[in-house]
Structures are given as C-alpha cells and as structure tokens.
Amino acid sequence: MTENTANTENPEDTAAAARHARWMERGVALRAFFYIFGTHLFAGFVWLLFYLGRHGQK
Template sequence: MSGRSEADAAAKHAKWLENGVALRAFFYIFGTHVFAGFVWLLFYLGQHAQK
C-alpha cells in the first residue's frame, strides 16, 4: 500500500516540476520580448526625435 502512495506522490512531484519549468520558460520568453520591445521603442524614439 505504501509503495503505491509513494509512486503517486513522485508522479505528482514530477508533474509539478514540469509545470514549473513550463511556467518559467513562458515568463522568460515573455520577459525577453517585453525587453526587446522596450529597446526597439528606444531606437524608434531616438530616430524620430527632434534634433
């Protein structure tokens, strides 16, 4: 009986880790795009600034 509950706990932990990795990857990709957009905006504004 105990072996089965340990296996269930291990499977739940593995699924939690997979979800954590997917969530981190999403935020890293999203954050990188936000940062790239900000840099693009700086270049755009710099090109169109009154000189």
C-alpha cells in the same frame, strides 16, 4: 520471512512521485514562459528607444 522493500513499490510513493514530476514540469513551463515573455518585453523596450531616437526632433 521479512519483505524486501527495495524491490517492492508502494503505490502511495509512486503517486507522490508522479505528482512531484507534474509539479516540476509545470514549474519549468511557467519559468520558460516568464523568461520568453520578459525577453520579448525587454526587446520591445529597446526597439521603442531606437524608434523614438530615430524619429525625435533634432
């Protein structure tokens, strides 16, 4: 009798899928960190331009 591979889970496949999921979660977290950091850096630069423009010699 042949074994039905659709109903059985291979432990190696399950472990590989778990590693892949953790890798994807880490990638999303890292990307979110850089987007948030970059947005704040850009906002700080714009704030600095307004500050310097307001306090510059006229």
